[in-house]
Amino acid sequence: MKIALFITQLLCVLTAFVVNYSSILCGNEKNNTYTLGTASRDGIGKFYMEREISKVMGHLGASWLERPKREQEERTDLLIKGLDLKPTDKIADIGAGSGYFSFRMAKLVPQGKVFAVDISPQMVGMVRAKMAQQKITNVEPVQSTITQTKLPMNSIDAALIVDAYHEFSHPFEMATSILNSLKPGGKLILIEYRMEDPSVPIKLLHKMSEKQAKLEMKAAGFKWEKTLTMLPQQHFMIFRKPK
Ligand SMILES: C[S@@+](CC[C@H](N)C(=O)[O-])C[C@H]1O[C@@H](n2cnc3c(N)ncnc32)[C@H](O)[C@@H]1O
Numbered sequence: 001m002k003i004a005l006f007i008t009q010l011l012c013v014l015t016a017f018v019v020n021y022s023s024i025l026c027g028n029e030k031n032n033t034y035t036l037g038t039a040s041r042d043g044i045g046k047f048y049m050e051r052e053i054s055k056v057m058g059h060l061g062a063s064w065l066e067r068p069k070r071e072q073e074e075r076t077d078l079l080i081k082g083l084d085l086k087p088t089d090k091i092a093d094i095g096a097g098s099g100y101f102s103f104r105m106a107k108l109v110p111q112g113k114v115f116a117v118d119i120s121p122q123m124v125g126m127v128r129a130k131m132a133q134q135k136i137t138n139v140e141p142v143q144s145t146i147t148q149t150k151l152p153m154n155s156i157d158a159a160l161i162v163d164a165y166h167e168f169s170h171p172f173e174m175a176t177s178i179l180n181s182l183k184p185g186g187k188l189i190l191i192e193y194r195m196e197d198p199s200v201p202i203k204l205l206h207k208m209s210e211k212q213a214k215l216e217m218k219a220a221g222f223k224w225e226k227t228l229t230m231l232p233q234q235h236f237m238i239f240r241k242p243k
Pocket of ligand 1: 057065094095096097098099100101117118120123144145146147161164168169170174
């Protein structure tokens with residue numbers, strides 16, 4: 001009798017531990033969108049569609065994002081050209097970091113706007129400082145959350161995510177929130193280092209395969225349109241919100 005009571009108590013303690021542990025990592029999600037496992041060196045031990053989510057790059061990585069050689073290494077000039085922006089476009093730079101792309105895009109949308117969206121208050125602060133320094137008025141910094149862009153519904157023509165999606169702790173919620181922020185027919189440009197190419201000198205969890213990206217975007221309701229191949233290291237993937 002005593003043994004049965006002991007086993008029941010032990011099971012209760014174990015259940016409470018598992019529930020608490022998963023709610024810490026998964027933000028109290030009550031579904032099976034994500035699974036938990038052993039974290040690898042660069043990961044958080046949380047998996048979405050069998051992909052381990054990577055750790056977030058903090059604001060101390062901002063100087064790497066702004067490195068002078070970036071244009072040459074990643075051909076960011078071709079990336080910006082490939083966006084095919086119209087002067088009136090409203091575009092969101094999701095996971096904008098220090099605003100490397102936000103400020104380059106701002107020049108191309110003089111009658112439009114760039115929303116520089118990031119969860120990091122320090123990164124958002126850097127964008128604000130640059131706006132004041134360069135007297136730029138068509139960039140709007142947005143302090144977002146790990147699950148929400150904080151942009152109004154159906155408000156933007158396009159969204160750009162560069163080297164950031166793989167580190168979103170809640171990729172399904174973020175992709176859904178981006179879909180909601182886009183106007184019907186609006187496009188999402190997803191840029192990720194090519195997992196398929198071992199010569200790309202980036203840690204594995206900071207890369208994504210095209211197949212995986214298509215799976216994850218489809219789950220949120222996006223339609224894949226095309227993948228451009230002009231960048232030396234990254235996929236340039238275009239998805240649409242259905243009309
Ligand atoms: C590697 S940096 C890339 C910055 C920028 N896109 C670039 O290429 O220069 C990734 C950024 O994504 C941000 N981030 C991580 N999770 C996010 C989320 N759920 N929503 C918005 N930003 C997020 C991080 O704070 C970080 O600034």
